[in-house]
Amino acid sequence: MRIGNEIRTYTIEPLEDPVPREAQRPPEQADEREPVEAPLVDRENAPSTAVA
């Protein structure tokens, strides 16, 4: 994804969890076969270190 020139960096610590409480599952119910997470990269201008 091409998002243009970077403007600034900041930190966000939400006061409320953005993940809906009713959707959260205890660890024993977590999907253990979840694939390795990989950050998105620009489809045509992929950086050397790809992530989700």
Place this chain on the structure above:
Amino acid sequence: MTAPDYVEPVNAWRVWLVLRDRGELRLASVMYPTLWIPGREKTARCRVGDPPRRGLGSIEYHVSPAARCGCGIYASKTVEHAASYFDGFGPGDRQPMFRVIGRVALWGRVIEAEHGFRASHAYPSHLYVPATSLSGAPGATPFEIAAGLAAYRVPIELLDGRSKRRVTDALAAGSGRPGLAAA
């Protein structure tokens, strides 16, 4: 300990693939074979072990997203910008059933750019299901898609639009710019 700059997540736009994974419908990233698991925040991790590409050379381990890297969870400031991801695929081998567009909450470490963001943490906050798949491979009805994505426990709306243009126009007309609340 450093105080955060903001206390509410950024709400930006993304397109997701919808895949069937072991009988359940799941959101997946367009460009990478990455599932978004219901009830679990998505966290970015830079794949420093990947072979260097494009002559960028080696990059040491770093927390994602990093300014000098392209890693992180991407999202757009506008629905029009995100809608470009109604097309295209990444290297994943699973055929998507559908594509949906929606808002995604971003938090943690966030890098803001002209047209979007890269973040360390994300979770969908609102999903919109178009009237057709828009990806050329319809595998379910919009109603089935909406019902299948209920596990994410976020608002899900069906859209009348049967073309990318109609979908983006409808959403752009009713959407605001992503906002932030100061700490």
